[in-house]
Amino acid sequence: MSPRPPMHALTGECLLAACEQAQGEHPLLRPLTLLAAAMPTHDRQALLELPLGARDRLLLELRRLSFGPTLRGYASCPQCGTGMEFGLEVAEALQTIAATDQPTSVGWHEAGMDLQLRQATTADLLACARTPMPAQAVRSLLARCLGVSASSVDTDQRVDLPSVRAHFDRLHADSEWRCVLRCPQCTHEDIWNLDIGDFIWIEARHAARRLLTDIHTLAMHYGWSEPAIAALSQQRRDAYLELLGA
Numbered sequence: 001m002s003p004r005p006p007m008h009a010l011t012g013e014c015l016l017a018a019c020e021q022a023q024g025e026h027p028l029l030r031p032l033t034l035l036a037a038a039m040p041t042h043d044r045q046a047l048l049e050l051p052l053g054a055r056d057r058l059l060l061e062l063r064r065l066s067f068g069p070t071l072r073g074y075a076s077c078p079q080c081g082t083g084m085e086f087g088l089e090v091a092e093a094l095q096t097i098a099a100t101d102q103p104t105s106v107g108w109h110e111a112g113m114d115l116q117l118r119q120a121t122t123a124d125l126l127a128c129a130r131t132p133m134p135a136q137a138v139r140s141l142l143a144r145c146l147g148v149s150a151s152s153v154d155t156d157q158r159v160d161l162p163s164v165r166a167h168f169d170r171l172h173a174d175s176e177w178r179c180v181l182r183c184p185q186c187t188h189e190d191i192w193n194l195d196i197g198d199f200i201w202i203e204a205r206h207a208a209r210r211l212l213t214d215i216h217t218l219a220m221h222y223g224w225s226e227p228a229i230a231a232l233s234q235q236r237r238d239a240y241l242e243l244l245g246a
């Protein structure tokens with residue numbers, strides 16, 4: 001495995017610029033725009049073609065670097081509506097991934113055919129997102145990951161094998177983050193599926209809005225420029241805001 005290109009935290013002007021760009025993009029592209037901003041020496045096309053498991057590992061590392069070690073989220077109980085908070089330790093999630101050492105592809109022989117299936121990439125998901133029917137989109141995705149293109153009897157035979165879907169699910173088990181949430185009010189248990197890309201985009205957008213608010217307040221009081229305030233650490237901005245009683 002080649003060493004990972006250097007990654008820096010998403011802060012200051014880099015955070016603002018990345019969020020501005022990502023805002024107008026397809027939701028599947030937003031996490032990649034954040035990664036590209038934090039890994040300027042990395043080729044964006046290579047990020048598009050990264051298996052989802054590897055993409056999620058990079059996103060978890062970016063999350064830890066930029067926003068701290070614990071993912072915190074909120075959900076409402078579907079039974080009684082009580083708000084629930086949950087936390088997921090990034091280090092634990094990365095350790096679990098490293099321990100399972102999920103393969104990026106699998107090959108097997110079945111029904112007289114040699115089959116090879118690889119993990120999906122963001123490029124695959126984007127191509128299939130344009131397919132209007134969900135069932136057809138799944139078939140297109142499986143066909144792409146099987147390395148078969150045009151629809152033909154042979155393609156249909158391969159895509160429709162039950163083992164293909166089972167192998168696909170196993171290849172992507174690491175990309176599915178599930179937390180079991182137990183409601184403190186009515187004890188109802190619910191499974192919360194966490195999409196790490198969506199999650200980090202929401203956090204980045206929130207951090208960017210907070211930074212803009214800080215810039216606005218500090219610029220009003222001190223007359224400092226936007227780049228100067230954006231370059232300050234969050235701790236230093238907080239210290240000045242505290243002095244202002246903001």
Ligand SMILES: [Zn+2]
Pocket residue numbers: 077078079080081082183184185186187188
């Ligand atoms: Zn409840």
